[in-house]
Amino acid sequence: MEDPATKTQRQLxxxxxxxxxxxxxxxxxGPALRAARRRCGWSLYALAAGSGLSVGFLSLLENGRRxxxxxxxxALAAVLVLTSAEAEVFVASGVRGVGRxxxxxxxx
Numbered sequence: 862m863e864d865p866a867t868k869t870q871r872q873l874x875x876x877x878x879x880x881x882x883x884x885x886x887x888x889x890x891g892p893a894l895r896a897a898r899r900r901c902g903w904s905l906y907a908l909a910a911g912s913g914l915s916v917g918f919l920s921l922l923e924n925g926r927r928x929x930x931x932x933x934x935x936a937l938a939a940v941l942v943l944t945s946a947e948a949e950v951f952v953a954s955g956v957r958g959v960g961r962x963x964x965x966x967x968x969x
Contacts, residue, residue, distance in 0.1 A: 886928040887954040893947045894937065895923045901942055911940040931955040 898908050905923075909916045913936055921927040929937075934955045943951060 886922075886925050887950065888925060889950045890929060890954040891923045891925040893950040894919075894941075897941045897943055897947050898923075908937075908940070912936040929954055 898905070901908075903911075905916045905919050908914075909919055912919075914933060918927065918933075922929055922933070934951050938948070938951055
């Protein structure tokens, strides 16, 4: 019989491998985000304040270490002035079902 801790770790490793390959960030997104932010003259802190996303998460996006959810892209597109090429990259980069995008919307 397998040790429960070993089984849990094995399942976690399998899940991380699956999600890592399924949600690879678009390599064009980070540079497009950084270019748009710099063109606006904003720091990561200013963009974080305007978009409601954390500075750390924005840094991960710019460095290509995280794939943005559709919700994150909407938040960024609402505050940044995008060129048509950047807007195209933003739309193509959104990953459905990750981050805040998976939660059902509840209106109170």
